[in-house]
Amino acid sequence: MYSFDFHKRVRYAETDQMGYLYYGNYAYYYEIGRVEMMRSLGLSYQKMEKQLGIMMPVMHLEVRYLRPAFYDDLITIRTTLRKMPTDTIVFHMELFNEAGKLLNGGSVKLCFVDMKTNKRAQIPDTLHKALLPYFQEKK
Amino acid sequence: MYSFDFHKRVRYAETDQMGYLYYGNYAYYYEIGRVEMMRSLGLSYQKMEKQLGIMMPVMHLEVRYLRPAFYDDLITIRTTLRKMPTDTIVFHMELFNEAGKLLNGGSVKLCFVDMKTNKRAQIPDTLHKALLPYFQEKK
Amino acid sequence: MYSFDFHKRVRYAETDQMGYLYYGNYAYYYEIGRVEMMRSLGLSYQKMEKQLGIMMPVMHLEVRYLRPAFYDDLITIRTTLRKMPTDTIVFHMELFNEAGKLLNGGSVKLCFVDMKTNKRAQIPDTLHKALLPYFQEKK
Amino acid sequence: MYSFDFHKRVRYAETDQMGYLYYGNYAYYYEIGRVEMMRSLGLSYQKMEKQLGIMMPVMHLEVRYLRPAFYDDLITIRTTLRKMPTDTIVFHMELFNEAGKLLNGGSVKLCFVDMKTNKRAQIPDTLHKALLPYFQEKK
Numbered sequence: 001m002y003s004f005d006f007h008k009r010v011r012y013a014e015t016d017q018m019g020y021l022y023y024g025n026y027a028y029y030y031e032i033g034r035v036e037m038m039r040s041l042g043l044s045y046q047k048m049e050k051q052l053g054i055m056m057p058v059m060h061l062e063v064r065y066l067r068p069a070f071y072d073d074l075i076t077i078r079t080t081l082r083k084m085p086t087d088t089i090v091f092h093m094e095l096f097n098e099a100g101k102l103l104n105g106g107s108v109k110l111c112f113v114d115m116k117t118n119k120r121a122q123i124p125d126t127l128h129k130a131l132l133p134y135f136q137e138k139k
Numbered sequence: 140m141y142s143f144d145f146h147k148r149v150r151y152a153e154t155d156q157m158g159y160l161y162y163g164n165y166a167y168y169y170e171i172g173r174v175e176m177m178r179s180l181g182l183s184y185q186k187m188e189k190q191l192g193i194m195m196p197v198m199h200l201e202v203r204y205l206r207p208a209f210y211d212d213l214i215t216i217r218t219t220l221r222k223m224p225t226d227t228i229v230f231h232m233e234l235f236n237e238a239g240k241l242l243n244g245g246s247v248k249l250c251f252v253d254m255k256t257n258k259r260a261q262i263p264d265t266l267h268k269a270l271l272p273y274f275q276e277k278k
Numbered sequence: 279m280y281s282f283d284f285h286k287r288v289r290y291a292e293t294d295q296m297g298y299l300y301y302g303n304y305a306y307y308y309e310i311g312r313v314e315m316m317r318s319l320g321l322s323y324q325k326m327e328k329q330l331g332i333m334m335p336v337m338h339l340e341v342r343y344l345r346p347a348f349y350d351d352l353i354t355i356r357t358t359l360r361k362m363p364t365d366t367i368v369f370h371m372e373l374f375n376e377a378g379k380l381l382n383g384g385s386v387k388l389c390f391v392d393m394k395t396n397k398r399a400q401i402p403d404t405l406h407k408a409l410l411p412y413f414q415e416k417k
Numbered sequence: 418m419y420s421f422d423f424h425k426r427v428r429y430a431e432t433d434q435m436g437y438l439y440y441g442n443y444a445y446y447y448e449i450g451r452v453e454m455m456r457s458l459g460l461s462y463q464k465m466e467k468q469l470g471i472m473m474p475v476m477h478l479e480v481r482y483l484r485p486a487f488y489d490d491l492i493t494i495r496t497t498l499r500k501m502p503t504d505t506i507v508f509h510m511e512l513f514n515e516a517g518k519l520l521n522g523g524s525v526k527l528c529f530v531d532m533k534t535n536k537r538a539q540i541p542d543t544l545h546k547a548l549l550p551y552f553q554e555k556k
Contacts, residue, residue: 011445011448011449011452012294012295012300012448012452012462013294013300013302013444013445013448015294015295016290016291016293016294016295017290017293017294017295017296017297017349018194018196018295019295020196022290022291023166023170023196023197023200024163024164024165024166024167024169024170024291025163026163026200027162027163027166027430028163028428028430030163031162031163031428031429031430032428035428035429035489044489045429045489046488046489055157057157057159057162057204057207058162058204059203059204060201060202060203060204061162061165061200061201061202061204062199062200062201062202063199063200063201064198064199065196065197065198065199065200068196071295071463072452072461072462072463150306150309150310150313151309151313151323151433151434151439152305152306152309152433152439152441154433154434155429155430155432155433155434156429156432156433156434156435156436156488157434158434161429161430163430166291167289167291170289170290170291171289174289174290174350183350184290184350185349185350210324210434211313211322211323211324296472296474298474301444301448301474301475301478302441302442302443302444302445302447302448303441304441304478305440305441305444306441308441309440309441333435335435335437335440335482335485336440336482337481337482338479338480338481338482339440339443339478339479339480339482340477340478340479340480341477341478341479342476342477343474343475343476343477343478346474
């Protein structure tokens with residue numbers, strides 16, 4: 001298992017007239033969470049596209065709204081990999097407010113696509129190696 | 140069952156550097172779909188908030204990405220109610236491109252909240268009445 | 279002079295906790311205005327990029343906020359060309375609500391860039407020809 | 418004069434199919450810049466709305482696009498007040514990339530509105546006091 005926390009403030013642009021973080025903006029928070037998790041492993045999504053020619057389109061998104069997030073809240077975005085990715089990768093997401101209350105949970109499933117052939121690919125070696133220490137079998 | 144189609148073009152603002160409609164923007168298309176479905180029944184979400192004091196926060200969102208949508212595509216947003224809503228309402232969503240290909244499917248579950256008491260409520264009478272003809276038992 | 283009106287509704291996603299159309303979203307309305315104006319002339323921005331290899335990056339934006347736009351308002355986006363474009367093009371923008379009140383005014387200046395050479399270009403012939411009838415000298 | 422730097426990364430959501438930070442998203446960067454500048458002075462826009470009943474609608478926005486910002490660029494948002502605000506406040510904005518190149522410049526003019534009376538107001542005392550050391554006359 002590998003888990004990473006990143007912090008982001010709710011901006012005016014992201015609120016709606018209910019005074020809530022708009023329900024459609026959670027996907028943006030999830031994007032930030034998974035990209036910063038990858039960076040914490042020494043990997044850049046930018047480089048994956050540019051150097052490896054691998055892009056990662058989203059296949060599935062699920063969002064569960066438990067409590068609203070409000071303007072100027074400093075949100076903790078917790079991103080967790082529960083399994084070693086293969087030809088897909090599933091990020092599990094949890095958002096907490098400053099009081100530590102769970103506001104929102106969800107998941108995003110992406111696949112790997114070779115940009116030259118436009119075909120599905122396996123997890124890139126660099127990502128697999130970076131994750132290996134966190135998914136070793138216990139003996 | 141009640142189903143309604145609405146059309147919306149993919150805008151530059153909504154694309155990403157993959158050249159796709161950004162995965163997080165589907166929630167915005169879903170919002171447009173359900174609001175225009177309600178308008179097709181003679182109901183305005185705006186009035187529901189202002190006149191009935193009922194708001195509809197989102198509880199759950201699911202999005203399945205089948206094929207990308209591209210810039211300037213004229214998307215058909217099909218919104219379907221499969222069951223008469225009670226204290227929650229589930230909109231089933233399908234997005235098609237101009238060739239009639241299904242690009243995306245999903246669902247949004249919302250509840251009704253009385254803005255005065257901030258408590259959960261049943262489906263407002265006006266919405267229930269407007270939907271009744273489409274959910275009559277077949278005898 | 280050439281002027282074109284297009285209509286767009288204010289969506290929940292676009293409001294903020296003041297209950298207004300968020301100030302940053304006007305640029306999105308301006309994009310819709312100028313693209314639909316070009317379509318009204320028989321031109322597609324999409325085709326300009328794909329077939330002519332011309333893209334139009336924005337150089338300058340000005341927005342004047344006179345009155346707020348509210349959720350579900352059906353906005354008239356009026357886009358006007360006051361001069362025949364040369365190596366730049368200036369769209370003058372006005373947004374009106376359903377009562378005909380002017381809510382917002384502004385302008386966007388773009389240039390033409392040849393995507394192969396990445397250099398500045400003159401207005402494409404097709405656009406120039408389409409605009410010619412509206413900018414003839416009066417004799 | 419008072420100036421403050423804040424850093425923000427360009428996200429996938431914010432790019433467009435040109436591969437640029439979408440021209441309409443600069444207003445969002447400007448919002449972040451001015452709110453974080455106020456926080457650096459010990460002031461929260463959130464509290465200004467909630468405790469003082471003062472909101473700050475935008476009156477005018479100007480954006481000059483010099484060079485594109487790209488995905489994953491870590492942008493420096495520099496926000497500068499050149500004059501002590503009175504009944505309006507003008508934030509001057511500059512955005513730099515990691516190489517220190519100026520990408521974008523602009524300004525946002527806002528006013529102060531008393532949320533009870535819905536009328537224009539002077540700069541709140543707390544903001545005036547916090548800014549005073551930076552705008553003292555040189556004798």
